Amino acid sequence: MHRKKAPFALLAICAVGLAAAEGPASSAPALPPAPSSAASTSAAAALLDVGLTAFGEARYRDALEAFGRVLSDPKASAERPEAAYWSVMSLIASGDRAAAERALDAFLKDFPASPRVPDLVYQRGRLLYAKADYDAALRAFTAFIETAPNHDLMPSALYWGGESLYALGRLEEAERVFAAVAEKYPTSVKVEAANYRRELIRLEFRERELLKLLTWSHEESLRVVEDFRRRERSYEQAIAAYQKQAADAKRGVASESEKALAELKARFEELARRLASTEAELAATKLALETAKAAPEAAARETVPASLPAPAVPVSSAADALAAKARALDLLAFYLEALAREASK
Numbered sequence: 371m372h373r374k375k376a377p378f379a380l381l382a383i384c385a386v387g388l389a390a391a392e393g394p395a396s397s398a399p400a401l402p403p404a405p406s407s408a409a410s411t412s413a414a415a416a417l418l419d420v421g422l423t424a425f426g427e428a429r430y431r432d433a434l435e436a437f438g439r440v441l442s443d444p445k446a447s448a449e450r451p452e453a454a455y456w457s458v459m460s461l462i463a464s465g466d467r468a469a470a471e472r473a474l475d476a477f478l479k480d481f482p483a484s485p486r487v488p489d490l491v492y493q494r495g496r497l498l499y500a501k502a503d504y505d506a507a508l509r510a511f512t513a514f515i516e517t518a519p520n521h522d523l524m525p526s527a528l529y530w531g532g533e534s535l536y537a538l539g540r541l542e543e544a545e546r547v548f549a550a551v552a553e554k555y556p557t558s559v560k561v562e563a564a565n566y567r568r569e570l571i572r573l574e575f576r577e578r579e580l581l582k583l584l585t586w587s588h589e590e591s592l593r594v595v596e597d598f599r600r601r602e603r604s605y606e607q608a609i610a611a612y613q614k615q616a617a618d619a620k621r622g623v624a625s626e627s628e629k630a631l632a633e634l635k636a637r638f639e640e641l642a643r644r645l646a647s648t649e650a651e652l653a654a655t656k657l658a659l660e661t662a663k664a665a666p667e668a669a670a671r672e673t674v675p676a677s678l679p680a681p682a683v684p685v686s687s688a689a690d691a692l693a694a695k696a697r698a699l700d701l702l703a704f705y706l707e708a709l710a711r712e713a714s715k
Contacts, residue, residue: 412445412446412449413443413446414440414443414446414448414449417436417437417446417453418436418440418449418453418456420432420436421433421434421436421440421453421456422456424436425456425459425460425463430460430463430464431464433456433460434457434461437453437454437456437457437460438453438457441453451477451486454473454476454477454480454481455486455489455490457473458470458473458474458490458493459493461473462493462497467497467501470493470497471494471497474494487517488517488518488521489521491510491513491514491518492510492514492521492523492526494510495508495510495514495527499530499533504537504538505534505538507530507534508534508535508538511527511528511530511531512531514527515527515528525554525555525558525559525561526558528551528555528560529547529551529560529563531547532547532551532564532567533567535547536567541575544571545567545571545572548564548565548567548568548571549564549568551564552564552568630708631708631709634704634705635705638702641694641698642698644694644698645694648695649695
């Protein structure tokens with residue numbers, strides 16, 4: 371789920387030079403120095419010592435009981451801030467986070483000027499981080515850094531601020547915060563963890579770039595495939611159109627050819643009739659010519675008066691018949707050649 375960015379940014383704080391030298395970074399603060407002899411004479415101071423001893427031995431219930439008795443003593447005004455602080459720390463150590471938050475808020479309300487306030491602001495950030503309330507945790511760590519720049523817990527506060535940014539997905543800012551931990555506090559126990567987080571962030575950056583590249587490659591391949599399919603469909607449509615046009619053209623040529631062939635047949639039949647008629651006339655003319663040549667001249671003189679001319683042979687008719695026959699033969703050859711071409715198609 372997307373989280374709203376915190377109004378405070380640790381980046382500007384990390385950019386500022388932190389002058390404090392690094393001290394021991396621990397979630398549990400060191401035990402206070404032994405109380406003075408004057409303070410130890412009071413019952414409240416004695417109970418505070420008992421509670422601190424129990425806390426150091428991880429007997430948190432006993433420690434809470436001792437600190438509670440100090441807090442309930444109206445005469446223990448001097449020891450009450452310490453008892454309240456160690457009560458918060460005992461609740462945190464025992465795992466009772468809800469009670470620890472209530473005790474922490476009560477301490478900040480009752481003792482706002484206590485030198486323990488920065489410690490508890492840091493602890494509040496840790497509690498909020500444990501609840502996965504990363505925005506609020508980031509604000510708490512930022513408040514700690516701004517108010518206690520020389521505190522021993524500064525490396526830890528920076529580290530957990532970086533963890534909050536990392537959990538919010540603000541990897542670039544988180545990487546710079548972890549780098550500040552490693553560079554400004556090279557002896558801190560948080561350096562190794564900060565460097566580990568930096569490596570994880572670099573890996574995540576590379577994974578993001580690879581994912582972008584794979585996404586781009588996949589989208590590009592999809593575009594190429596789609597373009598190929600679109601062109602393929604266009605080619606198929608063009609081929610179908612060409613085939614249709616060719617089929618239509620072929621049918622049109624066939625119709626024209628059939629019409630021309632029919633005309634040629636009609637002309638051939640007409641010429642054939644004319645050729646037959648001409649051949650008949652030519653045969654009759656040849657017969658008449660031969661008959662005329664075969665008759666004796668004498669008989670011709672007796673039967674025909676000398677003054678009469680010999681009958682003329684229709685030579686022009688014979689020539690016309692021969693020419694018509696030649697034209698008919700040429701037309702027949704053309705017709706046969708046209709039929710042969712059609713058959714070869």
